[in-house]
Amino acid sequence: MFAQRTTTPSEARSGASYRLPPTVTEAVVTVPRSRRPRPRGNRSRLSRIAGLAWVLPALVVLGVFVYLPLVQNFVFSTQESDIYTGTQQFVGLANYEKLLGDPIFWSAFGNNVLYAVLSIVFQVGGALILAAMIESLRSSRWRKALRAIYFIPSAISLTVAGLLFYFIYEPNLGLLNHLLSTVGLGGLAQPWLGQESTAMVSIIAMSQWQGFGYCTLLFAVAIQRIPSELYEAASLDGIGSVGRFFHITVPLVREMTGLMMIITISGAFQVFNEVMVMTSGGPNNSTQVLASWLYRSGFVRNDFGYAAAIATVLFIVTMIVALAQLWYTRRRRVEF
Amino acid sequence: MNRIGFVGAIARVFVWSFLLGLVLVVLYPLLWMVLNGFKTNAELFGNPFALPLQFGWQNYVDAWNRGVSDYLTASVLVTITSTITTVFISAWAAYGLTRVRMPFGRTISGIILGGLMLAPAVALVPLVRMFQAMGLYNTFWALLILYTAFRIPFTTFLIRSYMIDLPREVDEAAEVDGASRWTAFWLIILPMCRPIIISTILLHVLFAWNEYLFAMVFTSGTTIQTLPVGLTSLMSKHGTDYPVVFAGMVVAALPVIVLFFVSQRHFVKGLAEGMGK
Numbered sequence: 087m088f089a090q091r092t093t094t095p096s097e098a099r100s101g102a103s104y105r106l107p108p109t110v111t112e113a114v115v116t117v118p119r120s121r122r123p124r125p126r127g128n129r130s131r132l133s134r135i136a137g138l139a140w141v142l143p144a145l146v147v148l149g150v151f152v153y154l155p156l157v158q159n160f161v162f163s164t165q166e167s168d169i170y171t172g173t174q175q176f177v178g179l180a181n182y183e184k185l186l187g188d189p190i191f192w193s194a195f196g197n198n199v200l201y202a203v204l205s206i207v208f209q210v211g212g213a214l215i216l217a218a219m220i221e222s223l224r225s226s227r228w229r230k231a232l233r234a235i236y237f238i239p240s241a242i243s244l245t246v247a248g249l250l251f252y253f254i255y256e257p258n259l260g261l262l263n264h265l266l267s268t269v270g271l272g273g274l275a276q277p278w279l280g281q282e283s284t285a286m287v288s289i290i291a292m293s294q295w296q297g298f299g300y301c302t303l304l305f306a307v308a309i310q311r312i313p314s315e316l317y318e319a320a321s322l323d324g325i326g327s328v329g330r331f332f333h334i335t336v337p338l339v340r341e342m343t344g345l346m347m348i349i350t351i352s353g354a355f356q357v358f359n360e361v362m363v364m365t366s367g368g369p370n371n372s373t374q375v376l377a378s379w380l381y382r383s384g385f386v387r388n389d390f391g392y393a394a395a396i397a398t399v400l401f402i403v404t405m406i407v408a409l410a411q412l413w414y415t416r417r418r419r420v421e422f
Numbered sequence: 423m424n425r426i427g428f429v430g431a432i433a434r435v436f437v438w439s440f441l442l443g444l445v446l447v448v449l450y451p452l453l454w455m456v457l458n459g460f461k462t463n464a465e466l467f468g469n470p471f472a473l474p475l476q477f478g479w480q481n482y483v484d485a486w487n488r489g490v491s492d493y494l495t496a497s498v499l500v501t502i503t504s505t506i507t508t509v510f511i512s513a514w515a516a517y518g519l520t521r522v523r524m525p526f527g528r529t530i531s532g533i534i535l536g537g538l539m540l541a542p543a544v545a546l547v548p549l550v551r552m553f554q555a556m557g558l559y560n561t562f563w564a565l566l567i568l569y570t571a572f573r574i575p576f577t578t579f580l581i582r583s584y585m586i587d588l589p590r591e592v593d594e595a596a597e598v599d600g601a602s603r604w605t606a607f608w609l610i611i612l613p614m615c616r617p618i619i620i621s622t623i624l625l626h627v628l629f630a631w632n633e634y635l636f637a638m639v640f641t642s643g644t645t646i647q648t649l650p651v652g653l654t655s656l657m658s659k660h661g662t663d664y665p666v667v668f669a670g671m672v673v674a675a676l677p678v679i680v681l682f683f684v685s686q687r688h689f690v691k692g693l694a695e696g697m698g699k
Contacts, residue, residue, distance in 0.1 A: 134525055140518025141530050143511045144574050151571035152537050155545035155552065162547055216444070219437050234686060235445055238452065241682040242675040243632030245650035249657065249671055250455050253664070259467050261454060268471075295447070300693075307694045327433065356541050359634040363654060377543045377635070384547050385639065394547045401544040408539035 156401070163394035174391075181395035191396065194374040197286055198403075201293070201375070202354035208294045209301045210346045216298070217305035218335050222327060233306055236299035244296060248363035251292035255279050255364075279365050282372035289364050289373055293357070301346055308342040309335060348411040355403050376400050455675075458668040466664055481669040488660060490670050492645055493652030497674075500562065500648055501630040504569035508626050509619065511570065512577035517607050519578070520585040521593060535582075537575030542568075542635060550639060564640040565648070569630050577622045580695055584618035585611065621692025624685055631678055649674040 163181055165174045185191050220232050239247055254261045255278035263275035278288040312334065320330045336343075358377035361367060367374040367382060374382070376396055384393025458466055459481055460474035518524065519531045549568070553559040558567070588611065596606040612619070634650045641647050647655065649670075656670050682689060 130523075134523050137518060137522035137524035138530075140522055141515045141524070141534065144515035144534050144578060145530065147511065147567075147571045148534060148537050148574060151549070151552075151567060152540060152545065153533075155548035156540065158548035158552075159544060216441075219441060222437070223441075232441060232445070234683065235448055237682065238679055239448060241628065241678045243634070243650050243678075245632070245634055245653055246455075246671045246675045249653060249667065250451055253458075253668075254451060254454075259470055259664070261451070261470050264470050295451075299448070303690060304693060307690065352541075356543060358543065359650075362634070362638065380543060380546065381639070385550070390547050390551075397544045397547060400541055404541040404544070405539065411539075 159394050159397050159401070162391055163398050165391045165394075177391065181391045182398075184392060185395050185399070190371045190374055190379060191376075193371070194376050194379045195399075197373065197375045198355045198357065200286065201290055201357055202351045204287075204290050205294065205297070205350045205354050206347055209297050210343065210350055212294075213298050213301035213346075214305050214336070214339065214343065215331075217302045217309055218331050220302070221306055221309045229306075233299075233303055236302050238299065239296045240300040242296075244293075244359040245363050247292060247296040248289075248360040251288075251295070252279065252364050255288055280369060282369055285365055285369060285373045289360055292364070293360055296360075301350075304346065305339060305342060308339040312338045344414050345411065348407055348414060352404055352407040352411075355400065355407070376403075452675075455668055456672055458665055459672050461665050461668075463663060463665060481665045482673070484663075485656070485666045485669040485673065488666065489647075489652055489656060490649075490673055493647055493649045493670075494673065496562070496641075496646050496652075497631060497648040500565045500569065501627055504566050504573075504630050505623055505626045507566065507570045508573045508577050509622055512574050512622070513581050513612060513615070513619065514607075515574070515578045516581035516585050517611060519582055521607075521611070522603065534578055535575055537572075538579060542572050546635070546639060553640065560641055560646070562646045565636060565646070568636045568640065569626075569633065572636075573626055573629060577626060580622050580625075580692065581615060581618055583695065584615055588614055617688070617691065618695065620685070620688045621695065624681070624689055625692050627681065628678060 164176060164178055166177045166180070216236075220229050223229050223232075253259065257263055257275070257277045257280070260278075262278065263272075266272055266275050276284060279285050316334050316338075317330055320334060325333065356377060357375045358381070361373055361375050361378045362381070365373045367378045371379075376399065380393045380396040380400065383389045383396060454470070457474055460477050461481075462475075465472065465475060515534055519527070519534070524530070550559065553564050558564045592610055592614070593606060596610050601609070631648075632650060633648070637648045637651045638654075641651060653667065653670050653674060657667050660666060
């Protein structure tokens with residue numbers, strides 16, 4: 087689309103960072119291509135096998151602690167087992183049947199979906215608009231400051247953010263209810279996390295507060311890569327800031343938008359920390375998500391087989407999202 | 423030049439009030455958290471908007487004595503050790519994948535980077551049984567191993583994409599000069615990767631400091647609880663002494679906020695690299 091441009095400011099910048107130390111560059115210059123030794127024969131086969139040593143630690147650690155448990159999980163999901171007595175027996179797909187008939191599993195799944203949808207609207211859509219607003223400011227100092235301030239909640243842990251909002255939502259000492267009554271909306275004050283109708287949305291709202299700065303930062307980086315000439319040309323043609331946002335910014339950061347959506351969806355299905363800290367899945371299991379229901383099934387109710395079946399569902403969903411990501415990143419990239 | 427040209431004054435006012443309003447939404451809860459760490463319980467339940475009557479460190483001392491010192495030690499220990507193991511194992515792997523010819527190179531690269539796709543929760547049940555069988559459940563080693571294992575794919579991915587762009591001539595020159603692979607890695611390639619190594623260290627520190635799922639499931643004894651888990655036990659163990667909890671939250675949050683501001687540039691670079699390739 088904009089292929090006629092060959093160098094962008096960001097390319098020029100990244101090029102500069104590869105400058106080698108002087109001694110190395112000299113060495114490069116003094117060795118003519120023809121005199122470089124080439125690997126050959128038996129020695130090279132031996133050295134190729136020896137080369138495995140470099141990746142061996144990573145392979146062993148991943149094999150034993152990531153891939154092996156993944157396979158074991160499928161086996162466990164076909165068993166009924168008790169962690170204390172240690173007995174386990176093969177029950178086929180019984181755990182999966184139980185899963186399909188479990189209303190809490192379905193409501194947990196629904197909560198993950200709600201999480202994903204709201205996060206895409208606010209964390210991806212909202213962050214894109216916000217990043218465009220920030221990057222349109224003239225003062226580079228303000229741009230930098232705002233990006234950094236918005237990022238702070240993403241640096242602190244979800245545990246701290248979750249506890250903080252647990253207190254903010256708390257009916258007696260919480261900021262939110264006091265704020266509502268201060269502005270004359272005292273009628274809206276309620277136990278946000280204590281009732282089924284508002285608990286899940288309140289948790290998701292906290293998560294938007296915690297995560298929007300991260301997305302904004304990444305969108306800002308993507309927007310900075312767009313050549314400013316495009317914006318200037320559009321201004322000269324009399325296109326307003328909203329028009330420039332839709333005709334230049336949105337199409338040219340679509341790669342980042344796609345990646346962010348995929349990462350957000352994948353994250354939404356792995357939610358655990360904030361739910362455990364704020365409600366532990368209550369009240370009345372209304373805020374259970376797949377991971378918290380997995381935890382509760384496996385480690386509180388000691389139904390390991392059932393927990394493993396939930397884990398399989400989690401695996402399938404994250405796998406689909408990951409493959410979508412792989413497919414997406416392999417496509418042709420936006421070029422300026 | 424500016425990117426936006428002439429915006430209507432009203433739009434400008436709207437943009438600025440929105441941006442600054444959001445600053446308030448971000449900072450006020452954090453400020454409230456810090457202020458609550460200085461209040462007494464009565465003040466906290468009185469008026470949530472009020473400032474503390476006096477700024478004393480009593481809540482911090484209490485928090486420290488009620489376990490925060492242990493949580494902090496555990497967090498620091500786990501963070502430092504797992505950063506070292508993850509970054510070294512990943513840097514070796516990245517070097518092997520980009521520089522060394524080996525049998526099944528592509529498959530190996532797929533296995534290591536494929537780990538990026540897997541959600542830790544999926545492996546939770548088998549991991550608990552495995553660590554119980556190995557006698558490592560409820561120990562520092564469980565977290566060290568898990569934080570390393572589950573972060574190798576991402577860390578290797580970042581370092582690898584940086585190493586790929588380093589010119590080949592450097593290696594060949596080193597070989598001509600008689601340097602072994604091992605020497606070339608330590609003395610030439612690794613120092614050249616400094617920028618990305620710093621980024622990966624920062625991202626790993628942020629991860630290990632804040633991680634909750636593994637920390638919660640694999641450490642229930644106080645001596646090796648990390649801060650995120652410790653804070654929740656501080657909350658449940660001591661009833662309604664909330665100011666102490668707030669003090670503990672500040673202790674958990676402050677180091678990473680400071681780290682972020684000190685090293686913002688590397689942070690952004692690491693994040694952008696992780697997303698971009």
